[in-house]
Amino acid sequence: MGRAPCCDKNGLKKGPWTPEEDQKLIDYIQKHGHGSWRTLPKNAGLARCGKSCRLRWTNYLRPDIKRGRFSFEEEETIIQLHSILGNKWSAIAARLPGRTDNEIKNYWNTHIRKRLLRMGIDPVTHSPRLDLLDFSSLLAPSLYNQTQLDVSRLLGIEPLVNTELLRIATNLLTSQCQSSSMVNQRLQQQSLISNPPQVQDHILTTFQPPQQQQQQQQQQQQLQNSIPDIPAAICTTSNAPFFGDQQSQLVQANAGHFQADVQANTWQASSHVQCDIQETYGPLPTFNSQYPQQLISQHFSADDYNQAIQIQNNNHGFDFSPVLSTTTSSPTQLNSSPSTYINSCSTEDDRDSYSSNLFNFQIPDLLDVSEFL
DNA sequence: AACGCAGGCAACCGCGTCGAA
DNA sequence: TTTCGACGCGGTTGCCTGCGT
Numbered sequence: 001m002g003r004a005p006c007c008d009k010n011g012l013k014k015g016p017w018t019p020e021e022d023q024k025l026i027d028y029i030q031k032h033g034h035g036s037w038r039t040l041p042k043n044a045g046l047a048r049c050g051k052s053c054r055l056r057w058t059n060y061l062r063p064d065i066k067r068g069r070f071s072f073e074e075e076e077t078i079i080q081l082h083s084i085l086g087n088k089w090s091a092i093a094a095r096l097p098g099r100t101d102n103e104i105k106n107y108w109n110t111h112i113r114k115r116l117l118r119m120g121i122d123p124v125t126h127s128p129r130l131d132l133l134d135f136s137s138l139l140a141p142s143l144y145n146q147t148q149l150d151v152s153r154l155l156g157i158e159p160l161v162n163t164e165l166l167r168i169a170t171n172l173l174t175s176q177c178q179s180s181s182m183v184n185q186r187l188q189q190q191s192l193i194s195n196p197p198q199v200q201d202h203i204l205t206t207f208q209p210p211q212q213q214q215q216q217q218q219q220q221q222q223l224q225n226s227i228p229d230i231p232a233a234i235c236t237t238s239n240a241p242f243f244g245d246q247q248s249q250l251v252q253a254n255a256g257h258f259q260a261d262v263q264a265n266t267w268q269a270s271s272h273v274q275c276d277i278q279e280t281y282g283p284l285p286t287f288n289s290q291y292p293q294q295l296i297s298q299h300f301s302a303d304d305y306n307q308a309i310q311i312q313n314n315n316h317g318f319d320f321s322p323v324l325s326t327t328t329s330s331p332t333q334l335n336s337s338p339s340t341y342i343n344s345c346s347t348e349d350d351r352d353s354y355s356s357n358l359f360n361f362q363i364p365d366l367l368d369v370s371e372f373l
Numbered sequence: 374a375a376c377g378c379a380g381g382c383a384a385c386c387g388c389g390t391c392g393a394a
Numbered sequence: 395t396t397t398c399g400a401c402g403c404g405g406t407t408g409c410c411t412g413c414g415t
Binding site: 036 | 401
């Protein structure tokens with residue numbers, strides 16, 4: 001309905017633009033603005049369709065377009081945003097000044113996507129390319145019963161699963177709820193729109209003096225008493241495909257812990273879950289909330305979060321948004337910013353290495369998938 | 374030097390959405 | 395409320411270039 005006619009049908013020119021055409025388009029837009037793309041080609045003396053002109057302008061001729069290789073910071077941002085927004089290239093481009101959606105899309109498909117695949121990570125779900133449903137079915141009953149995982153039983157299926165992979169899967173389960181918690185936090189922010197601005201400021205501010213933080217946490221706590229318990233709903237919907245009803249109830253129960261952790265400005269698994277798994281499989285990572293809060297406060301609108309929630313519910317997959325907190329989740333980078341760390345990387349392999357840290361996985365183990373299958 | 378292949382990227386296609394009539 | 399024009403977006407295509415043989 002209402003589709004613009006194809007250039008072919010109007011006998012208009014297609015294919016690569018000539019410098020003369022570019023100049024015509026630039027001159028016209030500089031003088032008159034683009035106005036209606038439909039009428040622009042005719043007015044500018046171009047034998048092109050308006051669509052083609054718009055694309056050429058927005059993707060190539062626009063004066064504020066940043067040319068050249070993507071920086072590591074940009075790449076990191078793209079990955080983080082993609083983990084939340086999915087293939088919403090225009091939304092991602094809106095957060096990367098000077099970059100076009102087409103450019104980002106191409107860069108994703110030609111560089112980042114392939115790199116993630118090499119790392120054994122599904123670029124769509126940002127999760128390891130394994131059927132994690134199986135792992136959740138193994139893990140969920142143990143989590144539900146609040147007892148230690150039966151290692152011997154798991155070792156009994158060693159040809160299919162090894163403990164390292166289980167540890168990763170466990171982390172993934174944890175990450176999913178952390179991610180949901182992040183969404184919940186944003187929902188709460190939205191629900192606070194009509195509330196006093198100083199409280200919103202607290203939520204949107206990453207670092208504050210302890211006294212001020214404590215005072216505002218108290219205010220937030222008071223407010224939360226009057227807010228519906230969204231985390232349970234979020235965790236239930238996003239984890240339901242992985243857990244049965246009982247497990248979902250457990251997740252709901254645990255959601256309260258996540259909520260509390262959010263207030264403590266730290267992304268942690270439920271203490272119950274973490275304790276059990278830690279005893280069996282060793283320490284689990286604790287993720288600082290720097291990424292979610294910084295990213296959210298810098299980049300996101302309420303609409304974005306509605307999108308993110310929808311995407312998460314649709315994907316039923318794992319989201320690594322909290323895990324993507326690069327600088328604080330990796331102990332090797334504690335004293336270095338992303339830029340200082342990655343600026344020392346100059347090759348594609350270096351980027352691979354950086355990306356591995358970015359995702360905080362034991363990549364070499366993951367890559368050897370054949371060992372588990 | 375010639376050829377084939379793969380990667381990168383600009384451009385196109387077609388669908389969805391929005392707003393005006 | 396329906397229809398239609400225009401625009402924006404995401405997926406895909408095809409050309410160009412660089413590299414290996």
